[in-house]
Amino acid sequence: MDGPSTKQLNSDGKTKNISQRRSQLKPGEMLQNRYKVMGTLGVGGFSSVYQARDMRFAAVTRLCAIKEMVTATKSKATRELAQKTFETEASILATLEHPSIPEVFDYFSEGNSYYLVMEFIRGKDLEAVASARKEPCHEEEVLKWALQVCDVMIYLHNQKPEPIVFRDLKPSNLMLDQHGRIRLIDFGIAKIFREGAKGTMIGTEGYSPPEQYRGQASPAGDVYALGATLHHLLTLRDPRLEPPFSWHERPIKESNPAVSEAFIKVIERCLAYKAADRYQNAGELKEALKQFAKPTTGKTDFFWPGRSAETKQMASAAQTKISQPEQAPPTRQGISPSKPPPNIITTDPNVSKDYLEVQPIWAFKCEDEIRSKPAISDQLVYVGAYDNNLYAVDIHQGEFRWKYPATDGIGSAPAVHNEDVFIGSSDQHLYCLNRNNGRLKWRYKTEGAVYSSPKAKYNYVFFGSDDGHLHAVNISTGRAIWKVNAHGPIRSSPLVTDESIVFGTEEGYVFSIDTKSKTKWQFQARRSVISSPAAAEGMIFIGSMDNTVYALDESSGWAVWRARTNRPIISSPVVHDTMLLIGSADGRLYALDIYTGRQLWSWATEGQVASSPAIYEDAVYFGSTDGYVYSLTIKKGQLRWKYKTGSHVISSPVIANRTVYIGSSDHYLYALPL
Amino acid sequence: MDNPFLVNVNRQEKADTEPLQDANSSLLGEMQDSTTRLDYMGGVREEPFIQTAQHSDIGTHRNQNEDTAFSLVSLAGGEKPLMPFAISIVADGMGGHADGADASKSVATYMAQNLISRILLPLMQESPVNDPVHNIMKQAALDASRIIHTSDASQLGGTTLTCGVIIKSRLFLAHVGDSRAYLYDGVKETMSQITKDHTYVQQLIDSGEITEEEAAIHPKRNLLYRAITGGDVEIDLHTSNLPRKGILAICSDGLWGSVSDETMQQIISGSVGTLQQKCEQLIALAIQGGTTDNISVVLTEFRF
Numbered sequence: 001m002d003g004p005s006t007k008q009l010n011s012d013g014k015t016k017n018i019s020q021r022r023s024q025l026k027p028g029e030m031l032q033n034r035y036k037v038m039g040t041l042g043v044g045g046f047s048s049v050y051q052a053r054d055m056r057f058a059a060v061t062r063l064c065a066i067k068e069m070v071t072a073t074k075s076k077a078t079r080e081l082a083q084k085t086f087e088t089e090a091s092i093l094a095t096l097e098h099p100s101i102p103e104v105f106d107y108f109s110e111g112n113s114y115y116l117v118m119e120f121i122r123g124k125d126l127e128a129v130a131s132a133r134k135e136p137c138h139e140e141e142v143l144k145w146a147l148q149v150c151d152v153m154i155y156l157h158n159q160k161p162e163p164i165v166f167r168d169l170k171p172s173n174l175m176l177d178q179h180g181r182i183r184l185i186d187f188g189i190a191k192i193f194r195e196g197a198k199g200t201m202i203g204t205e206g207y208s209p210p211e212q213y214r215g216q217a218s219p220a221g222d223v224y225a226l227g228a229t230l231h232h233l234l235t236l237r238d239p240r241l242e243p244p245f246s247w248h249e250r251p252i253k254e255s256n257p258a259v260s261e262a263f264i265k266v267i268e269r270c271l272a273y274k275a276a277d278r279y280q281n282a283g284e285l286k287e288a289l290k291q292f293a294k295p296t297t298g299k300t301d302f303f304w305p306g307r308s309a310e311t312k313q314m315a316s317a318a319q320t321k322i323s324q325p326e327q328a329p330p331t332r333q334g335i336s337p338s339k340p341p342p343n344i345i346t347t348d349p350n351v352s353k354d355y356l357e358v359q360p361i362w363a364f365k366c367e368d369e370i371r372s373k374p375a376i377s378d379q380l381v382y383v384g385a386y387d388n389n390l391y392a393v394d395i396h397q398g399e400f401r402w403k404y405p406a407t408d409g410i411g412s413a414p415a416v417h418n419e420d421v422f423i424g425s426s427d428q429h430l431y432c433l434n435r436n437n438g439r440l441k442w443r444y445k446t447e448g449a450v451y452s453s454p455k456a457k458y459n460y461v462f463f464g465s466d467d468g469h470l471h472a473v474n475i476s477t478g479r480a481i482w483k484v485n486a487h488g489p490i491r492s493s494p495l496v497t498d499e500s501i502v503f504g505t506e507e508g509y510v511f512s513i514d515t516k517s518k519t520k521w522q523f524q525a526r527r528s529v530i531s532s533p534a535a536a537e538g539m540i541f542i543g544s545m546d547n548t549v550y551a552l553d554e555s556s557g558w559a560v561w562r563a564r565t566n567r568p569i570i571s572s573p574v575v576h577d578t579m580l581l582i583g584s585a586d587g588r589l590y591a592l593d594i595y596t597g598r599q600l601w602s603w604a605t606e607g608q609v610a611s612s613p614a615i616y617e618d619a620v621y622f623g624s625t626d627g628y629v630y631s632l633t634i635k636k637g638q639l640r641w642k643y644k645t646g647s648h649v650i651s652s653p654v655i656a657n658r659t660v661y662i663g664s665s666d667h668y669l670y671a672l673p674l
Numbered sequence: 675m676d677n678p679f680l681v682n683v684n685r686q687e688k689a690d691t692e693p694l695q696d697a698n699s700s701l702l703g704e705m706q707d708s709t710t711r712l713d714y715m716g717g718v719r720e721e722p723f724i725q726t727a728q729h730s731d732i733g734t735h736r737n738q739n740e741d742t743a744f745s746l747v748s749l750a751g752g753e754k755p756l757m758p759f760a761i762s763i764v765a766d767g768m769g770g771h772a773d774g775a776d777a778s779k780s781v782a783t784y785m786a787q788n789l790i791s792r793i794l795l796p797l798m799q800e801s802p803v804n805d806p807v808h809n810i811m812k813q814a815a816l817d818a819s820r821i822i823h824t825s826d827a828s829q830l831g832g833t834t835l836t837c838g839v840i841i842k843s844r845l846f847l848a849h850v851g852d853s854r855a856y857l858y859d860g861v862k863e864t865m866s867q868i869t870k871d872h873t874y875v876q877q878l879i880d881s882g883e884i885t886e887e888e889a890a891i892h893p894k895r896n897l898l899y900r901a902i903t904g905g906d907v908e909i910d911l912h913t914s915n916l917p918r919k920g921i922l923a924i925c926s927d928g929l930w931g932s933v934s935d936e937t938m939q940q941i942i943s944g945s946v947g948t949l950q951q952k953c954e955q956l957i958a959l960a961i962q963g964g965t966t967d968n969i970s971v972v973l974t975e976f977r978f
Contacts, residue, residue, distance in 0.1 A: 033906060524804060525804075526804070538843070538844060538915030550806070553842065556843075558844070559805065559807065560807055560808060560844070560913050561808040561911070596808065596913075597806075597808070
């Protein structure tokens with residue numbers, strides 16, 4: 001055979017050797033043959049920050065922020081200091097894991113420069129927010145930001161063995177991301193605190209505490225800088241333009257009379273000249289803020305079908321933020337519907353709409369939130385609500401048929417099997433009801449709340465409980481077959497096949513047990529697994545509160561791949577052909593390739609996606625805590641329609657009869673057209 | 675009875691509060707006997723089976739074999755058997771002289787060492803790691819690439835890498851270059867290519883500029899756009915559930931360039947000869963077919 005005698009390598013295949021780089025990267029330049037520079041985000045003393053695109057994900061636009069430190073200086077000492085500062089930032093960031101701290105993806109050097117590749121945060125920093133304002137910021141929003149900053153500062157100040165002091169807290173280092181959350185950026189001068197240690201003054205004049213000018217850094221210094229930041233936001237008077245430590249000369253009341261005395265007192269204490277007179281750390285400050293903050297603004301929590309005391313509080317308060325129907329929906333509670341509630345889609349006239357607006361076919365009002373997924377039989381839709389009832393509603397008209405009262409809320413989805421409907425409740429019971437009239441056949445008591453949705457197969461019903469056991473109950477008799485100790489609450493719903501039962505636990509395990517209740521394998525995620533598994537191609541797919549989607553081999557439990565989102569996952573995956581769809585608390589619905597975990601597309605909502613998607617024909621349906629029910633095309637993830645309910649949509653859709661049935665925290669069960 | 679949850683209800687119902695520890699009280703209690711009987715074929719219980727064979731040949735036109743083939747199988751029988759495990763690797767070195775042979779050998783052995791320590795050893799200790807197999811394979815391939823990195827730009831040594839790992843009934847593949855993996859499905863009796871060549875001509879085929887036939891004689895058919903050459907490289911990762919029985923074949927272009935897929939399937943699926951003899955037969959056919967290249971093949975036969 002003729003032809004080339006030996007293999008050759010295309011010249012593109014070799015990494016180019018970039019030895020002499022100028023300090024400023026231009027758009028289009030490549031780093032590591034991987035990151036394409038898109039533009040400059042900022043230029044600082046030792047470093048520049050660029051927006052770049054990770055070309056390894058060629059099919060999607062994955063953006064990142066790249067911080068560059070150039071060490072072109074001739075002075076060895078300066079170069080070493082700069083490099084050390086940069087490495088401090090890299091190593092601090094790499095060890096931290098907090099929703100308000102950007103994730104670090106990569107760290108490398110090329111030519112004379114060092115690079116840190118981080119999560120790109122869409123949004124605006126608070127300096128930009130403040131300078132765009134004509135009026136000082138409202139107490140309520142500043143307080144909300146302050147509590148979020150406290151949360152991340154508490155995390156830093158509680159690092160072991162030594163607290164981390166951020167040292168450069170100021171509005172321009174606080175990003176307000178697209179979800180309205182505060183993210184801390186620029187760890188360039190953060191420092192591991194050592195009692196009595198002194199260093200050079202680094203920070204920003206105006207925001208830095210007096211002792212930092214003497215080279216001392218401590219958690220109380222961060223408290224001062226946060227106080228200065230809050231003062232700036234509430235007064236719109238930039239402390240960098242004022243004499244240092246002259247706060248008493250510009251009282252907050254003067255610029256912003258609406259601010260409460262209590263808040264002003266807290267800020268004044270933050271700004272005390274002597275460190276000993278301030279709150280000593282972010283924890284103390286947060287306690288003080290909480291004293292007068294409304295109970296609902298502080299805690300960051302995740303929405304899921306179950307509801308703890310905290311989330312209950314938060315949900316009801318957050319509900320008020322979402323525009324409610326202007327007039328009360330004309331549906332009578334729990335009896336029968338007349339007309340659907342008014343549709344309250346608000347649209348920006350400047351944005352051209354290429355999606356449809358839909359109107360509900362009917363809506364049925366319960367007496368409290370609906371967080372669970374409905375179930376369907378041929379004539380009825382069943383849904384559990386936090387008013388303790390399981391409702392059965394006519395599938396076509398949305399008319400009330402019957403309800404069964406449990407003695408506590410229902411966060412579990414019902415299961416319909418033959419002539420029965422099963423439902424779990426926070427009252428620790430699993431109920432078996434006649435699906436036509438709601439008459440109780442039997443109930444089975446566990447030792448904990450039942451959030452896990454029951455799965456019926458053959459003559460058995462399987463479900464998890466907060467008592468830490470997976471229960472198998474005989475459908476005919478309501479008597480226990482067995483229960484397996486999973487050593488932690490089970491809120492995930494079991495996936496039951498002929499060979500195995502797979503479920504996740506609060507302790508972060510995924511178990512596969514055989515039909516004899518013997519463990520086949522177990523897999524450990526890094527945090528709780530509330531999500532329920534799906535199976536395809538011999539793999540089990542499941543999400544975890546560790547932000548990750550895992551693909552596990554069904555027979556061995558070995559992880560095949562994992563894909564990270566930016567926040568915890570409560571949503572349960574569904575598989576369509578070779579595509580996996582799952583929501584994340586980062587607000588997105590993700591479509592991933594089932595064989596590699598590669599992202600095919602994602603869609604951002606303004607809330608958390610705790611809802612589990614449902615698929616019908618070429619579309620996917622799901623809810624978000626931004627109050628919308630969304631329908632996207634499955635191929636490309638383009639918006640088909642969205643419908644705004646009166647509150648968070650944590651419930652998951654079920655599709656039957658060419659209709660999407662989904663609940664909302666506005667108490668309604670909606671029937672929406674496909 | 676197709677109910678796998680068949681159970682002696684009277685006996686089970688006493689257990690209202692505690693898990694049943696007694697093995698006899700299993701859900702499958704009544705089914706077990708008949709299932710057990712089915713497991714025996716001619717008096718011998720059928721156990722998972724996996725074996726490999728390989729051959730690497732210099733061919734007739736070269737003065738050095740730049741290919742490296744590696745294979746390893748782990749099987750442990752008994753009452754509590756370990757999961758069947760296999761590694762098969764073909765790396766086809768390039769760059770001429772010693773560089774290519776060095777590159778393929780160091781990449782293949784580095785890869786194998788990594789997979790043994792990060793997958794096989796945890797598997798033998800029955801403590802699966804949290805790290806996905808894909809991540810382990812990708813990292814091992816990238817690290818392997820770094821170890822062949824040389825500061826001397828005139829050294830152009832590089833290699834292809836096609837690496838298969840079987841854990842229980844799942845196949846994992848990491849792939850760069852133009853060596854290939856084929857899977858013969860012994861149940862359906864079909865063979866399919868499961869890797870995609872990272873060659874210039876494959877790109878031309880994909881974009882519709884040339885046909886498969888034209889590609890076979892294209893003057894640039896040996897030009898790779900992706901290979902292990904010392905830097906970061908994109909690794910193709912693949913996974914699939916293996917059929918109940920079949921053969922995984924990994925080979926260098928010395929084989930697939932001169933033996934048709936049909937002939938390859940005929941030899942691999944044939945009932946004549948041992949697995950080793952099949953390897954040798956394939957190599958002989960490649961030489962007969964006029965290949966000017968080195969030829970390597972690793973066959974992994976499995977039955978679960």
